[in-house]
Amino acid sequence: MSELLFVEQFTRQSEMVTDEDLLAQSLDGSVNAFEVIVNRYKDRLFNFVVRFVGDQETAEDIVQETFLRAYRNRDTFQAVAKFSTWIYTIAGNLAKSELRRRKRWRFLSLGSKDEHGNTFELPDVASNPDRDAETLLAEAKIEDAIARLPDHYREAIILRDIEGLDYDEISTIVGVPLGTVKSRINRGRLRLQEDLGDLACALWKQDEDETTAVRSNP
């Protein structure tokens, strides 16, 4: 565990170092430099992958495999693209492969997964004491609605609205033209609204109440 503490120290010292420089250091044989990259991106990638494939264990495996592939191919990375774009592309491709594999074997599976291969989980209120039950329930419904979106809409929505990447980056990661990305995001959002129906209206009402409260108590 002392090695992990060393990596944490190294991470703090390397806050100002760019991903590309860290990658160059790892090419010279420094595993610690690559671990700083891992610490920077592990949660971001996990958030993307877990919502894309809908299963925590598979998402963990995919994130680990993403980093290993990036490490193996670190000499092929070209600085013309951002490192974040490159690593999201690897993760996205692995997640898509997993979804394709699932579709192939869907008829053999008798688990508790729905037709899209997503596992439904009830929100765990106890593990999130700072969020009220209503918010958690609403979030769970939104997560389910995201899971029900077609793969290409879901990928675009997660990258844009949850991960906050810009359109150019998404276009490179997904491997489609910019116009297609914009279209997918717009249609994905409209599809989400339709799917959520009553919840969307409830969110609207809640939003209006909050706005009124802010206006009356500035």
Place this chain on the structure above:
Amino acid sequence: MTCAESQNLFSEYLEGQITGTVQQGLVEHLEACPACAQKLKLMRIMRVRLSKLDRKHLPDTFSFEMRRALLAEMNRENIWLNRLRALLSPRPQTVWSAAVGTAFAAVCFAVLWLTFPPGGQSGWRSDSVTEVDAAQHDQSVRYVLEHLPFDGEPIESTVKDTARVMPVPPSQAREVVQPVSATF
């Protein structure tokens, strides 16, 4: 502008990516169409909600497992690198080992080649057998030289000629060869 056309522009409008006449057209449509205006407002709320969704975290053991996997990967790389380096810059000991090995392999190959030649007969010959062969060869050459067809006529072989070419009968020749080859 129709409802479908305006809805196609919602995302870009919310992110401030449309300007000029397109924006003007959309605003006019939204003022005239409450259904589209409501959809746009819902999309704005939905975007905010999505950006505030609870962040998921990897278990604490992930970093430890990742480090182990990376070290294993680094070791695997080092093994191949070391093998490549050894090939590109061999040590003297390695060179001598390779030379001795190659010489030994060459000797083994030669012995096998002579013992089991491609023709099927053993390549090993005793001196006595070689002498018999040389005598037969000399006889044959002499016979051919004496009977060269100067006028282009073919040579007719006779029993007498054969006897001249092979002074040692085959049975006798076998008696000479067999005891010698049995020693190998």
